[in-house]
Amino acid sequence: xxxxxxxxxxxxxxxxxxxxxxxxxxxxxxxxxxxxxxxxxxxxxxxxxxxxxxxxxxxxxxxxxxxxxxxxxxxxxxxxxxxxxxxxxxxxxxxxxxxxxxxxxxxxxxxxxxxxxxxxxxxxxxxxxxxxxxxxxxxxxxxxxxx
Amino acid sequence: xxxxxxxxxxxxxxxxxxxxxxxxxxxxxxxxxxxxxxxxxxxxxxxxxxxxxxxxxxxxxxxxxxxxxxxxxxxxxxxxxxxxxxxxxxxxxxxxxxxxxxxxxxxxxxxxxxxxxxxxxxxxxxxxxxxxxxxxxxxxxxxxxxxxxxxxxxxxxxxxxxxxxxxxxxxxxxxxxxxxxxxxxxxxxxxxxxxxxxxxxxxxxxxxxxxxxxxxxxxxxxxxxxxxxxxxxxxxxxxxxxxxxxxxxxxxxxxxxxxxxxxxxxxxxxxxxxxxxxxxxx
Numbered sequence: 001x002x003x004x005x006x007x008x009x010x011x012x013x014x015x016x017x018x019x020x021x022x023x024x025x026x027x028x029x030x031x032x033x034x035x036x037x038x039x040x041x042x043x044x045x046x047x048x049x050x051x052x053x054x055x056x057x058x059x060x061x062x063x064x065x066x067x068x069x070x071x072x073x074x075x076x077x078x079x080x081x082x083x084x085x086x087x088x089x090x091x092x093x094x095x096x097x098x099x100x101x102x103x104x105x106x107x108x109x110x111x112x113x114x115x116x117x118x119x120x121x122x123x124x125x126x127x128x129x130x131x132x133x134x135x136x137x138x139x140x141x142x143x144x145x146x147x
Numbered sequence: 148x149x150x151x152x153x154x155x156x157x158x159x160x161x162x163x164x165x166x167x168x169x170x171x172x173x174x175x176x177x178x179x180x181x182x183x184x185x186x187x188x189x190x191x192x193x194x195x196x197x198x199x200x201x202x203x204x205x206x207x208x209x210x211x212x213x214x215x216x217x218x219x220x221x222x223x224x225x226x227x228x229x230x231x232x233x234x235x236x237x238x239x240x241x242x243x244x245x246x247x248x249x250x251x252x253x254x255x256x257x258x259x260x261x262x263x264x265x266x267x268x269x270x271x272x273x274x275x276x277x278x279x280x281x282x283x284x285x286x287x288x289x290x291x292x293x294x295x296x297x298x299x300x301x302x303x304x305x306x307x308x309x310x311x312x313x314x315x316x317x318x319x320x321x322x323x324x325x326x327x328x329x330x331x332x333x334x335x336x337x338x339x340x341x342x343x344x345x346x347x348x349x350x351x352x353x354x355x356x357x358x359x360x361x362x363x364x365x366x367x368x369x370x371x372x373x374x375x376x377x378x379x380x381x382x383x384x385x386x387x388x389x390x391x392x393x394x395x396x397x398x399x400x401x402x403x404x405x406x407x408x409x410x411x412x413x414x415x416x417x418x419x420x421x422x423x424x425x426x427x428x429x
Contacts, residue, residue, distance in 0.1 A: 018191065022195070
């Protein structure tokens, strides 16, 4: 159930990040950002990372997370710990990156993009579920999970 | 207790957590995924097609503008060329309007070179920021502040040439940015303005009344589309081609010549007989 929830949240994240990527690439002219300043954030120098839009990195992150979570729900892997390890690693990296972006929004750019905040919340939720999933499986040394 | 009794298959990490069990969950799960995909695609399409401002918003803004401009003072257009030229071209334009941008970047350079610089026409530019173009007022402000340093036309060219950086998006459903000032600041640097001075002027909005007065002039003439031109008072709506503009100027010149000839003829006709007599005497 946890991995299914992770996959569902990651799929939502794909669409959210895809929307921002399409905007950044010029396919969508106006961000539907009633509150905050999405366009200021997404047109800032910080909206590009290693020659790619940050939102495109987000699409990549959510796609990989979705695939791993889906893989973790398959009959062959549902009872195994490995998908939980990969998910925890992935989402920890995602969470740190997301925290850095939120810091930039608040303290450097001085504008808040609600889609970015939404994405940060999604990453946080996925991370919490990944941790819970990891804790639900025993470690290879045979120590049982605490939960 | 748990530490002493690990699951039988703990070495391979194959304990079966109850939360991931269940065939019923799986069908619900796939249903949820399909729902997310459908909603996600629909949401992106909806948001992408949604206009930045509704027609009702624009109408309300237009009415508000008319009220605001009711007490505007006399217009102060930005001018170029010889004020004594036989033809006057007046343009009502919006810096964010794509048609105005096309005219300014494609046609206007030739108009300046062949019509204005040759003394055939005097050019007047009136700000006519349209409601719904959120950065247009700011662009007029940027241009007015550039004029303070004698570089209105340079800023005019930068603004129109760089519309894609600050104006309407490619789909024309919204703005590329809601904070155009840093881009205008870049234009100010490019054309060699004293940026600190320009910056101070931009923030003070000291030329707002001039922008309003120019727009008010457009309202008085019932301009409802940009660009709108008046060539010696004769209206031409929309971005004109160079050939069309030359024809309009030629027609205005011919009209001016015809009128002045007619005036001269009238003057001759009213010359006192004594004058005629004097001439014949010589």
